[in-house]
Amino acid sequence: MASKSTQFTVDVENTRHVSINIDSCKQLCEDAFLSSLTSSSMSAEKKKFSDFVSLIRGIVHHEHQTKRDALRKGFDASAGLMPKRRKESLKSDAKSPTEHERLSVQFVTQFCQMMATAEYTLLSATEWDLAMEEDFMFRLPMTIDWAKGGYDVSLLKEFLKKNPELKVGLPTFSERVLLFKRGVTTSTHGDLFIAEKIDLLLEYALKRPVGKVLRKAFGLGFGSSSSKGEESATAAGGPGRSGGKRKVSKIERKTLRRLMPTIASVLKNVHKKLELSEPTFKEVILLYREDKIDAAEAQFLNVPSGAGPLRLKSFQNVPMADLEMVFPGVKICAKFIDYLTNGITMVLVLFSLIWAFITGEALSERAMQLLTVAGGKLSASWANIQKSKANYAAQMSKEVMKKMDSSGFAVLASVSTDMEEQETKEMILAYAAMRGNKSGMTIEELDDRLEQALVDAFGIAVDFDVHGSVKKLVEEGLASKIPGDSGMYQVVPIEKALKKLDKKWDALFEYSSSSKGGGAGSSDKSVLDANAEEDPSKMERDLLLQLANADTERGKEALKLTKKMDELNEKIADASGSLRKVNWRYS
Secondary structure, three states, rough: OOOOOOOOOEEEEEOOOOOHHHHHHHHHHHHHHHHOOOOOHHHHHHHHHHEEEEEOOHHHHHHHHHHHHHHHHHHHHHOOOOOOOOOOHHHHHHHHHHHHHHHHHHHHHHHHHHHHHOOEEEEOHHHHHHHHOOOOOOOOEEOOOOOOOEOOOOHHHHHHHHHHHHHHOHHHHHOOOEEEEHHHHHHHHEOHHHHHHHHHHHHHHHHHHHHHHHHHOOOOOOOOOOOHHHOOOOOOOOOOOOOOOEEEEEEEOHHHHHOOOHHHHHHHOOOOOEEEEEEEEEEEEEEEOOOOOOOOOOOOOOOOOOOOOOEEEEEEEEEEEHHHHOOOOEEOOOOOOHHHHHHHHHHHHHHHHHHHHHHOOOOOOHHHHHHHHHHHHHHHHHHHHHHHHHHHHHHHHHHHHHHHHEEEEEHHHHHHHHHHHHHHHHHHHHHHHHHHHOOOEHHHHHHHHHHHHHHHEEEEEEEOOOOHHHHHHHHHHOOOOOOOOEEEEOOOOHHHHHHHHHHHHHHHOOOHHEEEEHHHHHHHHHHHHHHHHOOOOOHHHHHHHHHHHHHHHHHHHHHHHHHHHHHHHHHHHHHHHHHHOOOOOOO
């Protein structure tokens, strides 16, 4: 994200994440890239393209299986979730503290690679400074206790030492916690903001002037324009990270301080409804390790190194200016108005006590009563400040719970799925766009066409990873560069693409017997032969069972026939008895 901003806008780098699902991608491909086909071939083309997508998804999922398994194993070890071995097997299976640290650093490396594939980026120092400049909906004074907030330093410090290129441009807190973000939108909120305007007015009229005097007189930091400024130190090593020039969009940033920068502007707008807006990260993920194991949790965890467990936490729709509230170790302070109102009470009480000593009434009954009242007032004022801090902490917890999405392995599983889907969506979009232009396309033409199609269909600005998607298509044999200096690429016909993918899918495992010419019947026969070789008496048992079943069926049929014959004989006997009673006319 660029640091450049104007009074009411911020330049934000476009994400490379394609945020629509795969079904929407298929529909976009059919509407935008395959609609030029004739109606007679459209249905057949849709069926082939649907099969193409299914094969791509299956192959990508299989190719990432090893990564998923390694990530799960690494996370379980780093988070202390590996089952504890019985004492008898500890000699062979136990992990030493050094081995545990190595596995933890390896997991962080693998996790960062996965996040990059899923198009997450690390928060830079420039972005952190930009976030700390303002407040949005969460305007409570707060600080993050990096030193005593429960963060482990050794893990990420070792990781950044082994990956020095990542450290360039990161905030200083990145040795304690890594913040990944993906996607930017705009949050808006309209209201009168009466309480906030009063706070802002007090800041302009009292807090800043008093703080300026105190800083000059005593070198104190009280009353600085932003309580967040102390947390935004930039790591040594130059400006923010950059992987090449990225496309940017302008996002509105209208906060109370920007809309009302002076006392006069606050008074002018005190009765007016204001519309605030702020750049907002759609998805935020924190990775950090605690410095020690919680006593209540220790019985369930297995962390040989003695450090705390590794944590993963994800949040959704976090305004940039309120970003600090998602960090552990946040300390809430009382507002200036709380200190002001209670401070005035304390000053008046202390002044009354001093006056009582000056006038010689310090030991009188009246003075003792005054002292008792003063003590009560001082205690009440202190209690009010603590109560305000507790209320503000509860408000922050409520806001964090609203933003929190998941934690632990749920984060890992979600990002693993995102990684696979992102790669799949990039490949099918790039293939369909070039499929719709049989004469071939340059990288720039493909990039413009895809990004414009996403804007037209869904209104999302994406800096599409066109180089990566074309590279994957070429590796799979689905696209190739046209000979010459045109720099154009073309894809193979859908029929050829399906054959290539189907062949690769069939070759994932080498257990098919069709290569020996047996077909389905041969395959069945080989299975029977294999079963017979495993158990020679099995076929005999099966035949005896079939014969027994056949005898049972024949017995049932014979019983039915016998019953019918008995019924018929009874009817004949009844008829013979009736005939004997008849007097024949011609006897």
